[in-house]
Amino acid sequence: MMIDPKASLLLLIDFQARLMPAIHDGAQAVKNATWLATAAQMLNVPVLLTEQNPKGLGTTVPEIPADHATLFVKTSFGACAQPGFLNHVPPDAQIIVGGCETHVCVLQTVLGLIGAGRRVFVVSDAAGSRTPDNKAAALARMARHGAEIVTTEMVLFEWLVSADHPQFRQIAALIK
Numbered sequence: 001m002m003i004d005p006k007a008s009l010l011l012l013i014d015f016q017a018r019l020m021p022a023i024h025d026g027a028q029a030v031k032n033a034t035w036l037a038t039a040a041q042m043l044n045v046p047v048l049l050t051e052q053n054p055k056g057l058g059t060t061v062p063e064i065p066a067d068h069a070t071l072f073v074k075t076s077f078g079a080c081a082q083p084g085f086l087n088h089v090p091p092d093a094q095i096i097v098g099g100c101e102t103h104v105c106v107l108q109t110v111l112g113l114i115g116a117g118r119r120v121f122v123v124s125d126a127a128g129s130r131t132p133d134n135k136a137a138a139l140a141r142m143a144r145h146g147a148e149i150v151t152t153e154m155v156l157f158e159w160l161v162s163a164d165h166p167q168f169r170q171i172a173a174l175i176k
Helices: 026-042 100-113 134-143 152-160 168-174
Strands: 008-013 048-050 070-074 093-102 119-128 148-150
Touching: 008 026, 008 100, 008 148, 008 168, 026 093, 026 119, 026 168, 048 100, 070 119, 093 100, 093 168, 100 119, 100 134, 100 152, 119 134
Parallel strands: 008 048, 008 093, 048 070, 093 119, 119 148
Antiparallel strands: none
16 A cells, blocks of 8 residues: 555646646645655656646746656646557556646546556645635545545655665655
């Protein structure tokens, strides 16, 4: 039941420049997604970024390190509805998901992943919507359908397992 970095895939959905100013507590969601992406890079966890219609919503915010990530551009709200998306998601991966908006693109992607038999962990503090009510409803719905709701620190410390991990100090420094 623990999140294993060797089995993980970090999926960050639509953290796009023109969308983020409208997101309630968007700066905190970006900060948490950045910590996750940075730690993933240190631990060799693959990162998959999606962008919804980047011509309209802009590209991924510059705070999130994208140099080691795979980018998937989509027009479907749920990434699984986009041809070829599931080819980027190994069937046995633990998919760690953050993104915007929680009640639209994140929800539809997570439900699609669960429907495709994938194990999904939604990082509640690395997800956002324009209103807190929409985010809360989406998190509850995803949990009812089998997604595990976690936080950034839960993921980071499960990836580390122990303070003896060689990356412990670097990753712990991210959240201080």
